[in-house]
Amino acid sequence: MGTPQTKLDFRYRKERVLRFVEDPNGLGLEMMLVSGGEFWMGSPEEEPGRSMGEGPQHEVQVRAFLLGRYPVTQSQWRFVVERVPQIAVKLDSNPSGFEGKDRPVEKVKWYEAIEFCARLSQLMGVVYRLPSEAEWEYACRAGTTTPFHFGKTISSDVANYDATKVYGQGEVGKRQGETTSVGYFDAANNFGLSDMHGNVWEWCADPWHKNYQGAPGSGHVWDGKLDSGVYEIIESSLSELLADNRKRVTRGGSWFTPPRYCRSAFRTRIVPDFGFDYQGFRVARSAPRT
Template identity: 35%
Template structure:
């Protein structure tokens, strides 16, 4: 797990490279779709909460990451149908969904751990992307080469999310591990790969952070106040789709409980 010093775009949070032992588990073939989320909402009478960042809201007075107070998983600034991934959901939404799914099916569902996610995304590869060294809009839905804006190029014809399974799967048969939407994993924020448990379980330490460089804004916060998100989304530049790229939520100005983004959701894992 992790990226070598020589990989283009690598940051300090992606190292050091560490050997992790992964136990057998099942991973969702696709991200949870809007249609699947709607079944859960109807079954549990869950209210729809508005306020969503990166929702496609066009207003010169706002930045892309500011919250659109009117947006929700039902109402976005880009088109979606039931085959698209459900977005504008919180960390708690994801947790409630896997608990409900476990109760409904009798199996133990959860989010992937960060180590499981990277193992699944790499699918046996050791290159920056599972298909090689260079990103391609023929293989994933992502943004322009710089900035945070959707790009429609070739097979990638969407400026927002795309229907799940629109691009070829990786060698493990998993779709959209790179691009389309970032995926919540179970882990709390950890400054480096060194903290990731060697047995592939989730990092859940609750410690006060002491960061340096560009991450000093996190100083004084607890590690559990942020959760890791992986994979890159429809508006991210290609370097953020790399299998070893580490990202986290919430964005600045939000809490884990109120952060919703048009670029973040989750896929499920199941214990075996």
């Protein structure tokens, strides 16, 4: 399962990637090195399904960082929640609607995601955080400029989305109607990241901006109200972040959404105290020094 259909111009290939397995007593967190570089963030005006919020395209310089190979799973969520005491937000050890230890945790609010990052940081002794929106798109694209890191279209053979709808020259496929286990599709991108398109929407750190007018050229969180440093060390910044009710960016589409919403450039927002059965996240941290 998961073999790309060459007739649909998929451009999936496996390259050598650097993986860090962080596994105290069975956590099983796999972090992939996302090498630094430049990319054009957003979509070109001619891209099918483009929304106004995806422009103007602008060049962004991203520093190397680590990003979870998969969205945080239910077993990883439970592992951390049951071992690290509450810091500021009470967390349900089993919030998900579609249960399965290897499925992504969902129904997670933004406030809960940053609490999880703070607890994970305590457990591991290393600072974890949500990725910035620029980091997320850069990692998703993995050097590609097409609508999906697979290529010009998407198939239910490689991603979990509402495949009753088609994109470009794609074909109608199988609709799962629920989440799938992370890595269910053998279709990682060139950074070794899986499930970047579909399965669950993924929280980013950034507050919502309706477009990229005035967006910075760095991969840092674009805020304008709070200093970007508050997103780097979540544990010491929780009180500020929890007092902020601005909508937050979410990326990647989900099992519930049509393919145009799963594009690398597509972006939307949700209020930070809402959690749905199509909303999850993955964690990031700074790259280790070499």
